[in-house]
Amino acid sequence: MQEFKAQNSTVICKELKGIGTGKVLRECNDCVRDAARLLEKIIFNEKSDHIRMYISHMYGVARFCTLLAMKRNLNVELATTCGMLHDIGKYSIAFQDRLLGKNSQRVDHSTAGAQLCMERKGMYELLSYCIAGHHAGLPDCGGMSDRNGASTLMGRLRKKIDDYQSY
Numbered sequence: 001m002q003e004f005k006a007q008n009s010t011v012i013c014k015e016l017k018g019i020g021t022g023k024v025l026r027e028c029n030d031c032v033r034d035a036a037r038l039l040e041k042i043i044f045n046e047k048s049d050h051i052r053m054y055i056s057h058m059y060g061v062a063r064f065c066t067l068l069a070m071k072r073n074l075n076v077e078l079a080t081t082c083g084m085l086h087d088i089g090k091y092s093i094a095f096q097d098r099l100l101g102k103n104s105q106r107v108d109h110s111t112a113g114a115q116l117c118m119e120r121k122g123m124y125e126l127l128s129y130c131i132a133g134h135h136a137g138l139p140d141c142g143g144m145s146d147r148n149g150a151s152t153l154m155g156r157l158r159k160k161i162d163d164y165q166s167y
Helices: 002-008 013-017 026-044 049-070 074-085 093-099 111-120 124-132 153-160
Strands: none
Touching: 002 026, 002 093, 013 093, 026 049, 026 074, 049 074, 049 124, 074 111, 074 124, 111 153
């Protein structure tokens, strides 16, 4: 993030687009290229094969979402965010242990991104549906009475998740 900010003066999309100032700092396509270049640097510097594969997958999905949004004239920031966060729960120790064969239990990896988007509020709340349902399909919203861990979106948003910031 620091390198991107140093190169472009900010990491905030509306500032890059010049919304409110009229001064465009970076066009969307150039912004995507900058982010891709920096992500490739991170990927190639990562020493762990499974983390490198995850970052590569995350980057690929985000790039696909970005290109699709650009082609269909949709919100590029939301699409890219969805691609970047759809598997963020794979950074949890529990998921990494599963990859390394230390346990064989199923680990929920998509609820973390859904919860993160819901915390950001606004349009990001819509991404919670996409991220929570990227394997099993879009969940029903549910209601305030849904218990922690229920298969509805509200139940998943209440679910305690493993810390994914370890990696």
